[in-house]
Amino acid sequence: MKAFLILEDGTVFEGTSIGSTREVISEIVFNTSMTxxxxxxxxPSYAGQAVxxxxxxxxxxxxxxxxxxxxxxxxxxxxxELSRIPSxxxxxxxxxxxxxxxxxxxxxxxxTRALTKIxxxxxxxxxxxxxxxxxxxxxxxxxxxxxxxGDVVSKVTCESKSVLPGAGKKVALLDFGAKKxxxxxxxxxxxxxxxxxxxxxxxxxxxxxxxGIMLSNGPGDPxxxxxxxxxxxxxxxSNTPIFAICLGHQLMALATGADxxxxxxxxxxxxxxxxxxxxxxxxxSSQNHGYVVDTDKLDPKVATPAFVNVNDGTNExxxxxxxxxxxxxxxxxxxxxxxxxxxxxxxxxKMMGGNQ
Numbered sequence: 001m002k003a004f005l006i007l008e009d010g011t012v013f014e015g016t017s018i019g020s021t022r023e024v025i026s027e028i029v030f031n032t033s034m035t036x037x038x039x040x041x042x043x044p045s046y047a048g049q050a051v052x053x054x055x056x057x058x059x060x061x062x063x064x065x066x067x068x069x070x071x072x073x074x075x076x077x078x079x080x081e082l083s084r085i086p087s088x089x090x091x092x093x094x095x096x097x098x099x100x101x102x103x104x105x106x107x108x109x110x111x112t113r114a115l116t117k118i119x120x121x122x123x124x125x126x127x128x129x130x131x132x133x134x135x136x137x138x139x140x141x142x143x144x145x146x147x148x149x150g151d152v153v154s155k156v157t158c159e160s161k162s163v164l165p166g167a168g169k170k171v172a173l174l175d176f177g178a179k180k181x182x183x184x185x186x187x188x189x190x191x192x193x194x195x196x197x198x199x200x201x202x203x204x205x206x207x208x209x210x211x212g213i214m215l216s217n218g219p220g221d222p223x224x225x226x227x228x229x230x231x232x233x234x235x236x237x238s239n240t241p242i243f244a245i246c247l248g249h250q251l252m253a254l255a256t257g258a259d260x261x262x263x264x265x266x267x268x269x270x271x272x273x274x275x276x277x278x279x280x281x282x283x284x285s286s287q288n289h290g291y292v293v294d295t296d297k298l299d300p301k302v303a304t305p306a307f308v309n310v311n312d313g314t315n316e317x318x319x320x321x322x323x324x325x326x327x328x329x330x331x332x333x334x335x336x337x338x339x340x341x342x343x344x345x346x347x348x349x350k351m352m353g354g355n356q
């Protein structure tokens with residue numbers, strides 16, 4: 001069956017329908033990872049977006065146990081070529097069946113390189129995936145321009161509190177759309193991890209006297225999280241050690257008077273270099289974000305830059321002045337990788353008074 005990807009600027013790509021055949025409008029973004037398509041599909045940070053994979057062959061090892069949450073989150077999936085006969089000893093199914101099961105529409109057979117170049121040149125834009133060959137662009141365009149991701153954090157966060165037992169430090173993890181490997185990375189280091197829904201009040205968390213607090217990644221514009229930002233401010237004032245990743249990093253910045261802005265096309269992939277400004281070391285990192293913290297509006301009495309993106313100079317992390325708080329824009333828990341910056345979890349353990 002034919003499928004069409006229609007961008008809000010009028011560009012149309014014709015390909016083949018994969019997954020669900022329902023029509024969807026979403027923000028179109030691209031990911032440059034060469035592997036890990038299943039981790040991308042199950043990363044809650046992609047809620048409200050349709051993902052174009054720049055690597056040309058997707059699905060060649062099928063569906064494996066490497067899921068970052070219990071279900072896929074993107075609105076749509078865009079690939080050059082979909083492998084319909086996967087080969088891997090861990091394979092449990094095909095991408096096609098996975099997309100159909102979870103009602104996610106997609107398109108294959110388009111020039112994903114051309115699409116990526118358009119998004120890089122003109123910036124991220126909204127688009128529609130449809131199987132309707134008789135579409136009317138004049139009717140569609142206002143809907144495309146009107147689309148917004150909205151409050152996607154409420155959509156992806158856990159419904160209730162849960163605990164991963166551990167004999168070490170007690171960590172409270174606020175789930176704004178957390179990849180499961182964040183909790184696992186802490187749990188593997190002996191921590192008891194209590195996972196809280198995104199809208200949990202700071203008082204509820206602090207009354208348990210956690211050794212540390214983890215603010216997770218998540219989807220959407222951080223400025224859409226007003227009530228959460230208010231609670232993050234209370235956590236900042238508590239003097240409890242805090243480590244934050246991605247959306248959590250942005251929310252902490254907003255909670256302490258800094259500002260954020262949207263990037264032209266974002267950073268999404270497993271190959272982004274970041275420099276540790278304290279050591280001068282450069283690490284290859286996994287990233288998935290469309291917003292960054294404005295360092296030119298940063299009060300050095302509150303926080304100072306700790307990491308910078310080597311490619312474009314944008315902020316990749318902050319160290320908070322006089323506080324046991326550090327935050328990063330990238331993903332040190334990265335699965336399938338790279339694992340270069342996993343040492344940051346050890347730094348967090350030390351901050352809490354641990355032995356590592």
